[in-house]
Amino acid sequence: MTQERKRTNCHFCGYCCAFVATVDEGGRVVDLEPDPTRYPYDPQVLAGCRRWRMNLDVLDGADRVNYPLRRVGERGANQWERVSWDEAIADIAARLRALAAEHGPGTLASMIGGPHTSFWPLHRFMTLFGSPNNMGIGQICWNPRIWMDVLTFGWTVEADIRPETGCVLIWGTNPAESDNSLFWRSLLHIGKSEDTALVVIDPRFTRTARAADLWLAPRPGTDCVLALALLNVIIAEDLVDRAFVDAWCYGFDELAAHVARFTPEYAEGVCDVPAADIARAARLFAGPRGEGAYPSALVSGRGIDQVGRSVAPTHRAICCLRAVTGNVDRPGACVLAEGSDFIPEVDLELTLEHAGELSARCLNTPHTPLQCYEGYAHVAALTERLGRKLPARYLTSAHPDLVLAAMETGEPYPVRALVVEATNPLLTYADTHRVFDALMGLDLIVVLDYYLTSTASIADYVLPAAGAIERSLFQAHGGVANMAYGGPKATDPYYERKSDYEIFRLLGCALGQEESWPDETFEDAIARTLAPTGMDWDTYCLLGLCYVPPAYEKHLIPGADGAPQGFATTTGKIELASVALEELGGPRLPEPGEPRRLCSPEFVAVHEAQGWAHLTLTTGARKQPYNASMYFNNRAFREKAPYPVVEMSEATARELGIEKGDCVVVATDQGEARFMADTIRMRDGLLNADYGWWHPEWTPGAPAFGGMWESNINCLTSCSLDQGEPMIGTWSYNAIDCMIRKDDAPLSWQPGFTPEDAACGARRRED
Ligand SMILES: Nc1nc2c(c(=O)[nH]1)N[C@H]1C(S)=C(S)[C@@H](COP(=O)(O)OP(=O)(O)OC[C@H]3O[C@@H](n4cnc5c(=O)[nH]c(N)nc54)[C@H](O)[C@@H]3O)O[C@H]1N2
Ligand SMILES: Nc1nc2c(c(=O)[nH]1)N[C@H]1C(S)=C(S)[C@@H](COP(=O)(O)OP(=O)(O)OC[C@H]3O[C@@H](n4cnc5c(=O)[nH]c(N)nc54)[C@H](O)[C@@H]3O)O[C@H]1N2
Ligand code: SF4
Numbered sequence: 001m002t003q004e005r006k007r008t009n010c011h012f013c014g015y016c017c018a019f020v021a022t023v024d025e026g027g028r029v030v031d032l033e034p035d036p037t038r039y040p041y042d043p044q045v046l047a048g049c050r051r052w053r054m055n056l057d058v059l060d061g062a063d064r065v066n067y068p069l070r071r072v073g074e075r076g077a078n079q080w081e082r083v084s085w086d087e088a089i090a091d092i093a094a095r096l097r098a099l100a101a102e103h104g105p106g107t108l109a110s111m112i113g114g115p116h117t118s119f120w121p122l123h124r125f126m127t128l129f130g131s132p133n134n135m136g137i138g139q140i141c142w143n144p145r146i147w148m149d150v151l152t153f154g155w156t157v158e159a160d161i162r163p164e165t166g167c168v169l170i171w172g173t174n175p176a177e178s179d180n181s182l183f184w185r186s187l188l189h190i191g192k193s194e195d196t197a198l199v200v201i202d203p204r205f206t207r208t209a210r211a212a213d214l215w216l217a218p219r220p221g222t223d224c225v226l227a228l229a230l231l232n233v234i235i236a237e238d239l240v241d242r243a244f245v246d247a248w249c250y251g252f253d254e255l256a257a258h259v260a261r262f263t264p265e266y267a268e269g270v271c272d273v274p275a276a277d278i279a280r281a282a283r284l285f286a287g288p289r290g291e292g293a294y295p296s297a298l299v300s301g302r303g304i305d306q307v308g309r310s311v312a313p314t315h316r317a318i319c320c321l322r323a324v325t326g327n328v329d330r331p332g333a334c335v336l337a338e339g340s341d342f343i344p345e346v347d348l349e350l351t352l353e354h355a356g357e358l359s360a361r362c363l364n365t366p367h368t369p370l371q372c373y374e375g376y377a378h379v380a381a382l383t384e385r386l387g388r389k390l391p392a393r394y395l396t397s398a399h400p401d402l403v404l405a406a407m408e409t410g411e412p413y414p415v416r417a418l419v420v421e422a423t424n425p426l427l428t429y430a431d432t433h434r435v436f437d438a439l440m441g442l443d444l445i446v447v448l449d450y451y452l453t454s455t456a457s458i459a460d461y462v463l464p465a466a467g468a469i470e471r472s473l474f475q476a477h478g479g480v481a482n483m484a485y486g487g488p489k490a491t492d493p494y495y496e497r498k499s500d501y502e503i504f505r506l507l508g509c510a511l512g513q514e515e516s517w518p519d520e521t522f523e524d525a526i527a528r529t530l531a532p533t534g535m536d537w538d539t540y541c542l543l544g545l546c547y548v549p550p551a552y553e554k555h556l557i558p559g560a561d562g563a564p565q566g567f568a569t570t571t572g573k574i575e576l577a578s579v580a581l582e583e584l585g586g587p588r589l590p591e592p593g594e595p596r597r598l599c600s601p602e603f604v605a606v607h608e609a610q611g612w613a614h615l616t617l618t619t620g621a622r623k624q625p626y627n628a629s630m631y632f633n634n635r636a637f638r639e640k641a642p643y644p645v646v647e648m649s650e651a652t653a654r655e656l657g658i659e660k661g662d663c664v665v666v667a668t669d670q671g672e673a674r675f676m677a678d679t680i681r682m683r684d685g686l687l688n689a690d691y692g693w694w695h696p697e698w699t700p701g702a703p704a705f706g707g708m709w710e711s712n713i714n715c716l717t718s719c720s721l722d723q724g725e726p727m728i729g730t731w732s733y734n735a736i737d738c739m740i741r742k743d744d745a746p747l748s749w750q751p752g753f754t755p756e757d758a759a760c761g762a763r764r765r766e767d
């Protein structure tokens with residue numbers, strides 16, 4: 001039998017490692033091995049990766065959805081009929097057309113999740129349909145940093161860790177669990193090196209913290225004060241890069257006056273970090289001036305992206321920290337990325353052509369003046385001065401509080417239909433009870449996924465998405481850098497699955513969008529995207545990479561008038577005081593906000609009287625081998641990590657009368673969830689709960705919906721705008737509060753579970 005060897009990529013995480021697949025005559029993939037000839041390939045990454053070997057099992061897994069399914073029973077009853085693609089697309093299109101005729105095109109909303117697939121086809125479809133109501137992770141993952149970088153520097157910056165880097169500051173990220181990459185390995189190396197100081201800021205003593213020279217464990221949500229205190233020390237001790245600040249920073253005196261009150265002693269009171277440690281971190285990051293001076297790099301993550309009101313000012317303060325120490329667009333510090341030579345996503349999505357219409361229906365206006373079409377246009381006009389096009393999708397994404405309200409109340413107009421692509425919002429969006437009620441009341445839900453997830457189980461249509469190996473990949477990270485990587489599919493989709501691109505093209509064409517979908521296949525669309533770079537599809541497949549590394553110190557490049565082009569901000573300088581933010585109604589300088597409270601005083605009082613304790617909570621700290629709500633269907637993984645865990649320090653456990661292995665209930669006004677207690681080294685008085693926990697082996701539909709009510713931390717969270725960040729609308733998954741008590745009943749899949757405890761599997765909320 002003849003077999004072919006085909007290039008392809010894994011996509012079980014953002015790395016998209018290069019592989020070679022052996023494909024038999026029938027198009028079945030029979031073997032898969034790493035491809036050392038192509039980007040991205042690294043033997044160490046592969047050696048540390050537990051996931052890639054499951055590719056073949058996933059490709060033909062018994063639990064995959066292989067045909068379009070249409071609901072036949074009550075919503076959520078898990079009764080389906082198999083229908084043809086033609087029938088599914090025609091019916092969905094007809095129902096969408098009718099809903100739009102009745103309520104206007106904004107009646108269709110969408111939800112996406114992490115970067116699991118190319119989302120621009122969904123956005124092109126939504127744009128042409130006329131709806132701006134795209135929910136996603138725009139407010140809580142990565143994008144708050146993108147916004148603040150762009151406002152301060154005119155574009156985004158990436159850490160540039162090199163041998164000359166004197167200090168690496170890791171802030172609210174734990175690549176040991178979230179990344180498993182070369183980056184994590186390089187941090188381990190730096191931790192051991194005498195020449196580079198590693199500082200980690202995290203309330204938990206993570207594996208990353210273990211490698212550090214200095215570990216600061218602030219109260220969650222107080223990082224803005226901490227950053228302002230670092231600035232205070234650097235300015236007070238004159239560790240500022242004067243020449244750089246004088247030439248290239250706007251608003252230094254204002255910033256200096258602003259941070260004067262944030263002394264290390266003041267910050268110690270707020271953050272509960274010793275003042276001496278704050279001063280030491282500041283000195284390490286700034287380094288000496290003159291002889292012995294070195295560049296410093298900084299990497300931040302989810303720990304400070306998901307803290308509600310404080311998120312924008314924290315990132316702004318961090319931008320200022322880089323700037324006053326001269327660590328901007330310099331080797332060993334950070335580098336400003338470039339816009340892409342390939343077609344940027346905003347153009348693929350056709351957003352700008354339709355911005356007026358989308359803006360008029362945008363629910364975010366005026367609630368979040370930055371995160372909306374006007375805010376986007378204001379800032380994009382600045383970046384375009386230096387030819388860089390901001391991605392629009394994440395930076396305009398609709399606030400779930402507002403879209404859910406439009407579903408619930410019909411105001412300002414009824415949202416009655418929803419497309420869910422590559423996300424499992426009943427597990428990963430805030431306030432599961434609210435999301436569930438809102439979705440159950442809709443007229444039409446279409447889910448594109450591999451599996452009958454909890455969310456898919458309440459859909460009208462489940463459309464079978466093709467995964468890695470059976471669809472091509474073009475990973476462009478939102479288009480904020482001149483870099484894309486990936487490669488071809490090794491085989492056509494199994495069964496009747498289709499790529500996300502093809503599904504949106506079919507739907508678009510059924511709704512009169514033919515002219516805007518000239519490329520029949522995703523491969524053609526990628527080739528068109530690459531065309532401006534001069535790279536063709538075959539070369540892309542051969543190399544796996546389309547990349548132009550950015551130069552340093554681009555602000556010095558002469559502009560049209562011969563003078564240095566500067567930064568793409570209102571003043572042409574790095575804005576320590578932000579003019580653009582002020583023009584949009586925001587604060588010029590970073591002003592910390594209060595952490596979010598999810599337990600009302602009444603709720604706390606009633607529960608305390610019943611023996612519950614009131615503590616601070618962070619959620620979702622990344623752990624291998626799971627990813628959000630994914631991979632819980634892998635038996636080997638489940639055996640290795642069988643329980644949803646809530647972590648606390650030993651002292652806190654003692655105080656609560658809880659032992660490692662005990663079952664506990666945690667609750668807020670929104671709802672409750674059950675976990676197994678574990679003790680680790682971390683701040684006292686703090687809990688950290690896993691997220692994403694469900695039971696794919698349970699029945700997907702009612703009443704347990706795949707076991708999603710039992711240990712789902714998002715039953716406790718909330719996206720309500722009132723305590724969100726005012727310019728972007730960021731809500732909180734970290735630095736929140738909850739009530740906790742020990743629970744004598746076992747978790748529902750533990751020995752000793754009895755049918756009387758069956759309430760575990762059903763919905764539980766105190767109304
Ligand atoms: N409490 C709490 N909530 C959080 C977080 C937290 O830390 N705490 N983190 C937040 C963050 S940062 C993120 S990014 C989100 C992540 O949230 P999600 O992205 O919703 O999380 P996943 O569980 O990974 O869901 C991905 C779904 O997409 C499907 N899928 C995978 N690949 C494809 C594909 O190519 N096509 C299609 N159609 N489907 C595919 C998978 O089967 C799975 O069901 O969660 C957020 N929610
Ligand atoms: N295994 C695995 N890997 C993943 C994912 C996954 O679900 N599983 N998800 C992917 C996604 S979508 C994302 S966005 C990335 C996220 O990747 P990271 O940004 O590295 O996220 P975490 O690993 O959760 O690390 C965040 C750290 O912040 C700390 N933290 C919590 N609250 C605060 C706070 O208030 N201040 C400070 N300073 N720290 C705080 C937590 O203790 C935690 O150690 O990971 C990606 N990789
Ligand atoms: S899971 Fe990630 S690191 Fe592992 S092989 Fe796949 S893409 Fe590479």
Ligand SMILES: [Mo]
Pocket residue numbers: 114137141
């Ligand atoms: Mo994320």
